[in-house]
Amino acid sequence: MLPTHCLLLLVSALFQTTFATYHLVQDYTGDAFWQGFEFFTEADPTDGLVQFQSLEQANATGLAGFIEYWNSSMAVYMGVDTEKVAPEGRASIRVSSSQTFQHGLVIADIAHMPGGVCGSWPAFWMVGENWPNNGEIDIVEGVNDQITNSMTLHTNEGVVVNNGTDFSGDLFTANCDISAPDQAANAGCSIADNSNLTFGTEFNAAGGGVYATEWTSESIKIWFFPRGSFPDDIASSSPDPDVNWGTPNSIFQGSFDMDDHFNNLSIIFDTTFCGQWAGAIWNTTSCASLAPTCEDYVANNPQDFTDVFWAINTLQVFQDNGQGSNVTNTTGAGVTANVRRSQPAGPRSGSQVLPLYS
Numbered sequence: 439m440l441p442t443h444c445l446l447l448l449v450s451a452l453f454q455t456t457f458a459t460y461h462l463v464q465d466y467t468g469d470a471f472w473q474g475f476e477f478f479t480e481a482d483p484t485d486g487l488v489q490f491q492s493l494e495q496a497n498a499t500g501l502a503g504f505i506e507y508w509n510s511s512m513a514v515y516m517g518v519d520t521e522k523v524a525p526e527g528r529a530s531i532r533v534s535s536s537q538t539f540q541h542g543l544v545i546a547d548i549a550h551m552p553g554g555v556c557g558s559w560p561a562f563w564m565v566g567e568n569w570p571n572n573g574e575i576d577i578v579e580g581v582n583d584q585i586t587n588s589m590t591l592h593t594n595e596g597v598v599v600n601n602g603t604d605f606s607g608d609l610f611t612a613n614c615d616i617s618a619p620d621q622a623a624n625a626g627c628s629i630a631d632n633s634n635l636t637f638g639t640e641f642n643a644a645g646g647g648v649y650a651t652e653w654t655s656e657s658i659k660i661w662f663f664p665r666g667s668f669p670d671d672i673a674s675s676s677p678d679p680d681v682n683w684g685t686p687n688s689i690f691q692g693s694f695d696m697d698d699h700f701n702n703l704s705i706i707f708d709t710t711f712c713g714q715w716a717g718a719i720w721n722t723t724s725c726a727s728l729a730p731t732c733e734d735y736v737a738n739n740p741q742d743f744t745d746v747f748w749a750i751n752t753l754q755v756f757q758d759n760g761q762g763s764n765v766t767n768t769t770g771a772g773v774t775a776n777v778r779r780s781q782p783a784g785p786r787s788g789s790q791v792l793p794l795y796s
């Protein structure tokens with residue numbers, strides 16, 4: 439028989455090793471989003487029919503700013519041009535965080551996403567330098583008329599993930615290596631969700647939800663919680679995935695060392711059009727009836743892209759000191775600011791758009 443105080447110590451030691459203790463290391467909510475993210479203005483590496491805008495351009499044209507959307511008082515807004523015929527590429531936005539992270543729990547409350555529109559290819563993802571050697575985690579991604587979310591890792595050689603029943607999605611491809619011999623080029627390891635609420639049209643109709651990504655040395659797990667079903671500890675910003683989050687939508691795990699393949703990742707939001715995925719599969723989707731090619735459609739139908747925008751309520755990164763976690767500032771941290779608070783152009787179905795500040 440152990441004395442009671444020994445039992446208590448034992449119990450408390452067990453709890454300490456079982457439960458992660460996450461604390462907030464970076465909050466990108468509201469103005470902090472524009473201070474912590476940089477605008478990418480080069481040609482799209484995935485060959486999209488897109489012109490990524492600078493902060494100054496996007497701010498001046500209302501493609502970047504804030505939107506009062508549903509119940510969100512000041513969601514970060516990133517949209518695309520919905521007025522011009524654009525054979526040289528539709529104006530859009532790609533931003534990446536100035537800070538990089540080693541491990542962490544990234545929690546985004548997204549009210550609206552650009553998905554489910556023919557020609558579009560939005561993504562919320564994380565990536566390291568020297569791709570693919572430092573890894574890529576695609577948290578939210580899809581193209582054209584896709585109705586559920588694709589969660590994907592892209593790496594160098596030696597990363598094969600387990601199939602399993604401990605996550606709710608369906609493992610589509612298991613080899614994360616971009617050059618895996620028996621998979622399409624750059625397919626990566628990919629888990630397809632099976633709920634329409636996770637992406638595009640139905641996600642937006644339901645007011646969106648929270649995507650939470652937990653990255654440790656052992657695994658990468660992604661949960662989606664529709665609006666109205668957030669765990670209490672997310673609502674209170676003291677997240678603990680182990681306690682009551684339930685089955686993740688995806689788990690990436692296998693007999694390899696995660697830290698050999700995922701290092702110092704920044705967070706990216708972008709919306710491109712056509713290119714290596716949306717464009718390449720255009721003819722295999724229902725979108726093919728709209729135009730002979732994706733490029734044709736995207737260039738000539740600006741009015742069809744009014745629903746192609748991000749509205750992000752909150753974005754927070756948590757880390758657990760016990761996990762060898764790190765935050766690294768890259769050059770340029772905190773240089774951007776003062777994005778116009780404005781009502782973006784175009785009708786917003788289902789939203790309650792109100793002018794914010796002048």
Ligand SMILES: *[C@@H]1O[C@H](CO)[C@@H](O)[C@H](O)[C@H]1NC(C)=O
Nearest residue numbers: 601602608609610611612613
């Ligand atoms: C994973 O297992 C499921 C259920 O058995 C199966 O349908 C699916 O094809 C498997 N995925 C891979 C990549 O083997």
Ligand SMILES: *[C@@H]1O[C@H](CO)[C@@H](O)[C@H](O)[C@H]1NC(C)=O
Nearest residue numbers: 585586632633634635639640
């Ligand atoms: C998802 O959407 C498809 C296409 O709109 C529909 O056929 C299907 O019934 C939906 N599934 C659920 C679970 O709502």
Ligand SMILES: *[C@@H]1O[C@H](CO)[C@@H](O)[C@H](O)[C@H]1NC(C)=O
Nearest residue numbers: 508509643644645646665666
């Ligand atoms: C907005 O808030 C009201 C009242 O809290 C709630 O009933 C409704 O479901 C919310 N709508 C969305 C889309 O979040």
Ligand SMILES: *[C@@H]1O[C@H](CO)[C@@H](O)[C@H](O)[C@H]1NC(C)=O
Nearest residue numbers: 540572700701702764765766
């Ligand atoms: C990640 O960043 C840390 C801190 O700057 C650095 O010490 C480490 O070498 C980086 N790791 C890789 C693989 O680049």
Ligand SMILES: *[C@@H]1O[C@H](CO)[C@@H](O)[C@H](O)[C@H]1NC(C)=O
Nearest residue numbers: 717718719720721730731732
């Ligand atoms: C799709 O089909 C059209 C003809 O209907 C053809 O012109 C076009 O090149 C095809 N596109 C792709 C990406 O295969």
Ligand SMILES: *[C@@H]1O[C@H](CO)[C@@H](O)[C@H](O)[C@H]1NC(C)=O
Nearest residue numbers: 540702761762763764765766
């Ligand atoms: C964290 O960063 C420091 C330098 O800033 C580096 O020495 C250390 O190796 C990093 N740790 C991890 C786990 O990347």
Ligand SMILES: *[C@@H]1O[C@H](CO)[C@@H](O)[C@H](O)[C@H]1NC(C)=O
Nearest residue numbers: 473474536537766767771772
């Ligand atoms: C990193 O940037 C944040 C602001 O984004 C700042 O508070 C912090 O002091 C910086 N850390 C270092 C080591 O420069």
Ligand SMILES: *[C@@H]1O[C@H](CO)[C@@H](O)[C@H](O)[C@H]1NC(C)=O
Nearest residue numbers: 493494497498775776777778
């Ligand atoms: C954004 O536009 C507003 C005017 O609407 C201006 O006051 C502000 O300086 C601009 N910010 C940037 C970073 O260009």
